[in-house]
Amino acid sequence: MRIFDPHIHMTSRTTDDYRAMYDAGVRALVEPSFWLGQPRTSPATFLDHFDSLLGWEPFRAAQHGITHHCALALNPKEANDPRCVPVLDELPRYLAKDGVVAVGEIGYDSLTPAEDTALAAQLQLAADHGLPALVHTPHRDKLTGLRRTIDVVRESVLPPDRVLLDHLNETTVKEAADSGAWLGFSVYPDTKMDEHRTVAILKEYGTGRILVNSAADWGRSDPLRTRAVADAMLVAGFTDDDVDQVLWRNPVAFYGLSGRLHLDLPTPPDLHEGNSVLRGGE
Amino acid sequence: MLTEPTRAWLDSALGEAATGTPAWEPYFVAAGRHCGPAHADEARTRLLRAAGAGPDTLARLYHHGTAAERRAVLLALPALVPGPEALPLVEDALRTHDTTLIAAALGPYAATHLPAHAWRHALLKCLFTGVPVTAVAGLAERAAGDTELARMLIDHAAERTAAGRPLPDGLSRVLALTTPAEES
Numbered sequence: 001m002r003i004f005d006p007h008i009h010m011t012s013r014t015t016d017d018y019r020a021m022y023d024a025g026v027r028a029l030v031e032p033s034f035w036l037g038q039p040r041t042s043p044a045t046f047l048d049h050f051d052s053l054l055g056w057e058p059f060r061a062a063q064h065g066i067t068h069h070c071a072l073a074l075n076p077k078e079a080n081d082p083r084c085v086p087v088l089d090e091l092p093r094y095l096a097k098d099g100v101v102a103v104g105e106i107g108y109d110s111l112t113p114a115e116d117t118a119l120a121a122q123l124q125l126a127a128d129h130g131l132p133a134l135v136h137t138p139h140r141d142k143l144t145g146l147r148r149t150i151d152v153v154r155e156s157v158l159p160p161d162r163v164l165l166d167h168l169n170e171t172t173v174k175e176a177a178d179s180g181a182w183l184g185f186s187v188y189p190d191t192k193m194d195e196h197r198t199v200a201i202l203k204e205y206g207t208g209r210i211l212v213n214s215a216a217d218w219g220r221s222d223p224l225r226t227r228a229v230a231d232a233m234l235v236a237g238f239t240d241d242d243v244d245q246v247l248w249r250n251p252v253a254f255y256g257l258s259g260r261l262h263l264d265l266p267t268p269p270d271l272h273e274g275n276s277v278l279r280g281g282e
Numbered sequence: 283m284l285t286e287p288t289r290a291w292l293d294s295a296l297g298e299a300a301t302g303t304p305a306w307e308p309y310f311v312a313a314g315r316h317c318g319p320a321h322a323d324e325a326r327t328r329l330l331r332a333a334g335a336g337p338d339t340l341a342r343l344y345h346h347g348t349a350a351e352r353r354a355v356l357l358a359l360p361a362l363v364p365g366p367e368a369l370p371l372v373e374d375a376l377r378t379h380d381t382t383l384i385a386a387a388l389g390p391y392a393a394t395h396l397p398a399h400a401w402r403h404a405l406l407k408c409l410f411t412g413v414p415v416t417a418v419a420g421l422a423e424r425a426a427g428d429t430e431l432a433r434m435l436i437d438h439a440a441e442r443t444a445a446g447r448p449l450p451d452g453l454s455r456v457l458a459l460t461t462p463a464e465e466s
């Protein structure tokens with residue numbers, strides 16, 4: 001079984017996670033830039049984060065046999081901090097990079113005018129750079145947030161089939177599906193979906209445009225939830241091919257819209273003890 | 283082998299680079315997706331040489347670059363920078379733990395210009411991170427007669443042995459190089 005986790009924050013995860021993910025079948029992932037938990041105070045720390053997603057983290061992933069691509073953006077929460085917003089001016093030179101397969105994650109947090117501006121500007125940046133966009137839907141006031149998101153996408157030059165609406169659930173899936181966007185489900189304890197509810201949605205909406213991710217980060221989360229969904233799909237009667245479509249071919253198709261997805265590791269993974277990362281550094 | 287469309291892309295990129303205007307830099311950035319990861323280093327270093335990129339341009343491209351772009355800058359240094367002014371880039375790469383950057387930093391440019399203390403630490407770092415010492419340019423020449431390097435290697439070996447760990451590949455080979463060659 002091959003698994004592509006289309007939304008996971010490996011920066012917050014350990015090498016044990018990489019190893020367990022590999023053992024569970026994960027061979028590729030996309031890491032969106034995000035809020036680090038501690039608020040940033042300047043654009044410079046975004047740039048260090050972006051550099052990490054284009055340098056250290058892909059290196060770390062490759063050592064565990066996993067290809068790493070990223071999505072870059074000003075996240076919705078920090079779009080509200082005027083000290084952070086100037087990072088939008090730096091984004092174009094980053095969005096030109098190999099390894100960047102989407103603008104993201106963008107979207108709404110508290111549904112503010114500043115978030116309207118950042119979302120619209122970054123959908124435009126995605127179109128300018130030939131990239132799709134990973135757009136998450138807010139945790140609070142989700143349905144209103146989804147509708148406002150869909151409106152902003154419609155007003156943008158980015159076609160809906162180049163947008164992945166993420167963190168969807170039972171209350172938002174129908175309108176999201178009607179929008180023509182790709183549909184993302186984060187299987188994340190307590191606050192988002194679980195594998196059984198995700199399978200129920202797959203039964204109702206089909207496997208055609210649905211992506212499943214762990215969204216694992218610094219919170220109580222689990223990078224192996226993608227595999228849990230695959231297993232639950234098989235138990236529920238889906239075929240191996242269905243599983244491959246949802247857990248591999250759909251993310252490949254979506255991020256492949258960038259023309260920058262390279263799923264062959266350039267060097268074989270170094271899985272033995274010769275490496276300082278695996279050994280715990282200096 | 284480059285495919286035909288890739289070769290055409292690279293030819294036009296090299297043509298831009300030869301004009302001496304910055305219009306070639308986006309080609310440098312995008313070389314990975316056009317040439318494939320396996321050919322990106324070669325494409326980028328050729329672009330840097332075609333453009334005759336000087337220390338200031340190289341430093342900017344390095345600091346604005348992904349790991350792959352940084353690696354290409356490091357690989358191009360011996361052909362493009364005769365003096366030591368690009369050493370800060372080598373030192374930056376040697377501070378990382380990305381073995382592809384460490385290996386690229388220890389080419390002929392470092393062999394010529396890196397001061398002894400930094401060079402010895404770089405060599406030890408290779409042993410530590412699993413970069414094969416065969417990747418280090420000028421290894422035999424610089425190691426020859428370096429008693430301080432020999433001491434560091436012996437101390438490192440003692441530390442490994444005390445911990446019950448095997449010696450890293452290459453340690454005894456470099457240690458042998460530090461002693462003046464009596465027999466071959």
Ligand SMILES: [Zn+2]
Binds near residue numbers: 007009032034215
């Ligand atoms: Zn996220």
